[in-house]
Amino acid sequence: MKNLKYINIPDFVNNNGKATTIKLSYQLFGKALHTAPIILLNHALTGNACVVGDQGWWNDLIGDNKCIDTLHYTVLAFNIPGNGYDDLEENLIHNYKEFTARNIAEIFAKGLQHLLINKLFAIIGGSVGGGIAWELAVLKPDLAEHIIPIATDWKVTDWxxxxxxxxxxxxxxxxxxxxxxxxxxxxxxxxxxxxxxxxxxxxxxxxxxxxxxxxxxxxxxxxxxxxxxxxxxMNQILKTIDITRGRLSFKEVASVIKGHVHIITINSDLFFKAEENWETYIDLKSVKQNVTIGEIKSLHGHDAFLIEFDQLSRLLNPIFEIKPVPNHSKFETVLKKCV
Missing domain, CATH: 1.10.1740.110 (Rna Polymerase Sigma Factor; Chain: A)
Structure with a gap:
């Protein structure tokens, strides 16, 4: 059924201090786990872990010989617990106001630990999934080589x-x-x-x-x-994105992230405004060197990250392009002859 695998997380303590058992489901695509660089992909509000295949919502971006090449990478996608993708009533979460975006990042961190993953090539997510990427990057500063929040920000605005x-x-x-x-x-x-x-x-x-x-x-x-x-x-998770809640200032909190932060914004986004993303970039750049920003130009607003795949691919290609391994055999043969 939907190729879902499950991780049982007992006694997870949510934002209200209540312990509950979480059933974290996930899907894997591409190379077998632990045989290739791993990419964690966080889904958006009404999305799910099915990113590739007949019902894959990011088929234009992920797959064999595509921008994120499943011939070379392992793609891991968790379902945000309670998103209902498995259609199991017992896995829905009814006390939704007791959970935050940071709780989801904490659950994902426990899932990674269960899978014996202590290093990711990249964390990537759009909208609420990108907000969770920010939260996870702060929670585990050494986890990912690349953090790619798309059409999102480290916090939600009053709007x-x-x-x-x-x-x-x-x-x-x-x-x-x-x-x-x-x-x-x-x-x-x-x-x-x-x-x-x-x-x-x-x-x-x-x-x-x-x-x-x-x-x-x-x-x-x-x-x-x-x-x-x-x-x-999911609406509650979106509303609670804020890596500074209960912590220090944005610069102090985000500066601990070791990986390269690649912010991707959308010029017409009325939800997570481009101006906010540019301000985030400028602030973070003042305390952290490995930060970049790219902007999608589109009429389509927030949903452009699900529409403008050509532009998004061009922004992501430098990160995910497969660099050929140098062939030293000829050089070594010549060297031996010289010796």
Whole structure:
């Protein structure tokens, strides 16, 4: 079933100090574990561990001979516990407000420990998955050679907290919570310009505009495949991204990260604003040298990291390109003859 493997984590203590047993599921792609460099990929809010294959949500980026080449890397993807991907009621989390993004990073760290992984080539994640990447990088400063947060930041702003608050209200008060919350979220993930270009006020049937039908479609799709407790939890995880909570300043906290931080932002993102990402880059660059930033140019806003694969690949290629191993045999043969 979905090729899921499980790790049992007993007595995990959540943000409210309550101990619970966590069943952490995961999938592996590419080379066998411990035979190649390992990439940890964190999924987005309504995503899951299925990143490659028939239902793979990052097939354009990951696969044989693609940007992240599964002929050369091992790709590990955890399901955020409680995301409902395994369709098992007992693995859903109903006390969702007791969990934070940092808790998820702590759970992932325990999963890596169980798998005997103490070094990663890269941690990569988009949106909430990128926020968890930030949290994990601070929790385990020596873990990854590369940290790649995409369309995210080390903290959520008041704007995101406000919209997560609205999402939580919809999820708890609407008669069709998943559909309504998803329609609201879709308007945040795109831009006015993106919707204008896509629909131009066209109507597909009276009295609906195409944009209304599009929103209805996405709301219905999520309603058919997602679980209400899972959406509540994921919204809570998004709202709690903040690597400085209970700690020191951003510069002091983030400066301990040993790996190269590659920030990828989107110029039109209305959710995690590009300006915030550039400010993060400037602040971190003042205390840490191995920091870079790249920007995707797009009309499509936050969702551009799931749309603009050509641009994203160009930004990621320098990190994941396979460098050929020098062939010393000819040199060694010549050297022996000289000797």
């Amino acid at each position: 995101i907290i406000a919209n997560c608050h609205i999402q939580d209200a919809i999820l708890n008060n609407s008669s069709q919570p998943l559909k309504d919350a998803r329609m609201h979220a879709m308007t945040l993930y795109r831009t006015p310009e993106s919707l204008t270009k896509k629909f131009s006020r066209s109507k597909d049937s009276q009295p609906l505009f195409e944009v209304q039908s599009w929103l209805n479609y996405h709301g219905n799709q999520l309603d058919s495949r997602f679980h209400l407790p899972a959406y509540k939890l």
